[in-house]
Amino acid sequence: AQKVTQAQTEISVVEKEDVTLDCVYETRDTTYYLFWYKQPPSGELVFLIRRNSFDEQNEISGRYSWNFQKSTSSFNFTITASQVVDSAVYFCALTSSGGYQKVTFGTGTKLQVIP
Amino acid sequence: DSGVTQTPKHLITATGQRVTLRCSPRSGDLSVYWYQQSLDQGLQFLIQYYNGEERAKGNILERFSAQQFPDLHSELNLSSLELGDSALYFCASSDSGRFVDEQFFGPGTRLTVL
Numbered sequence: 014a015q016k017v018t019q020a021q022t023e024i025s026v027v028e029k030e031d032v033t034l035d036c037v038y039e040t041r042d043t044t045y046y047l048f049w050y051k052q053p054p055s056g057e058l059v060f061l062i063r064r065n066s067f068d069e070q071n072e073i074s075g076r077y078s079w080n081f082q083k084s085t086s087s088f089n090f091t092i093t094a095s096q097v098v099d100s101a102v103y104f105c106a107l108t109s110s111g112g113y114q115k116v117t118f119g120t121g122t123k124l125q126v127i128p
Numbered sequence: 129d130s131g132v133t134q135t136p137k138h139l140i141t142a143t144g145q146r147v148t149l150r151c152s153p154r155s156g157d158l159s160v161y162w163y164q165q166s167l168d169q170g171l172q173f174l175i176q177y178y179n180g181e182e183r184a185k186g187n188i189l190e191r192f193s194a195q196q197f198p199d200l201h202s203e204l205n206l207s208s209l210e211l212g213d214s215a216l217y218f219c220a221s222s223d224s225g226r227f228v229d230e231q232f233f234g235p236g237t238r239l240t241v242l
Contacts, residue, residue, distance in 0.1 A: 046228045057130065058163075058218060058233040065228075104171060108227060116186065116227070118171035 015040045017107050019119035026095050027127050034090040034122045036105030042066075047081065047088045048106040052121070058104075064088065095126045131155065132234035134219050140240045146207040149237045153200055153221030159183065160202040161222075161231055162194055166215035177202055178225040206239070214241045 016039040026032045038047065049061040062072065064081050072079045076093045092099050102123045108116040131154035141147055153160050162174040164187075173186035177196035188194075191209075196202045206213060216238050220231035 055235075056216070057235050058220070060230050060232070063228060063230070106171075116173045118173075120170055 015042075015107055015109065015115065015117040017105055017117050017119035019103075019105055019122050021122045022120070023123045023125070025125045025127060028097060029094050031091060031093050032095050032124065032126075034092075034103050034105075034124065036088045036090065036119060038086050038088065038105070038107045040107060040109060042109040045107060045109045048108070049079065049088075049090050050104045050106065051101045052104065053098075053101040061090075061103075092124075095124075097126050097128050100124060100126045130232040130234065132219060132221050132232050134217075134234040134237050136237060137235065138238050138240070140242065141209060142242055143209055143211060145209050145241075146205065147209065147239065149204040149206070149217050149219075149239070151202045151204070151219030151221075151234060153202070153219075154223075154232055157221035157223050157232070158200065159222045159225055159231075160196055160200070161220040161227075162188075162202070162204050163218040163220065164215045165218065165236075166212070168212065169215075174204070176227060183225055184227055209241045211241050214239055 018037045045066045047064045051059045078091045080089045102121045104121045105119040133152045135150045158179045161176045165171045174188040175194050176184040180196050191207050194204045216236045218236045220233045222229050222231045
């Protein structure tokens with residue numbers, strides 16, 4: 014069975030602080046994909062990143078960076094110099110590629126950036 | 129604006145009823161995905177259609193069904209509604225049939241079952 018754990022339910026930071034959102038996953042599959050999504054107060058989901066299980070390179074996109082570590086089954090997301098517009102719920106997700114699609118979402122981390 | 133449209137935005141109905149949610153994908157996208165977001169179950173993938181054919185099935189109940197029409201819009205039918213079906217239903221689209229490729233989400237339909 015697959016599992017995604019986002020232990021941080023809510024985080025509050027002051028604008029310009031860095032913040033890391035944790036994601037720990039469990040799967041028996043050797044090939045899988047991990048995702049991060051953003052859900053701002055407006056409600057729409059926004060795809061942020063996808064990473065497959067064979068690519069452990071960290072990725073940076075502007076103020077966003079992702080740290081994938083298979084050894085600890087973690088796929089953490091860091092926002093540098095946070096801004097009020099980063100306030101949202103962030104979801105981590107996992108899908109296997111074993112011939113059918115089964116996707117598991119974490120429960121989300123609500124990030125509030127205080128001006 | 130993702131380019132994915134969903135109607136209606138809000139829907140209020142009673143237990144036992146049947147409703148239809150509609151989704152129009154981005155221009156050129158062949159895949160449509162349906163998701164449910166509820167307080168109890170969180171975010172769940174329901175089903176994917178690609179160019180009119182069912183491609184992948186997630187946690188979709190038997191009381192729910194979907195289809196994708198030749199013009200690529202999709203409908204999600206929910207029947208024998210229960211209180212627990214109250215949720216935000218998202219549609220997403222992508223240009224490929226691969227689930228793992230980037231998906232673009234619509235604004236959602238909020239369903240309230242009374």
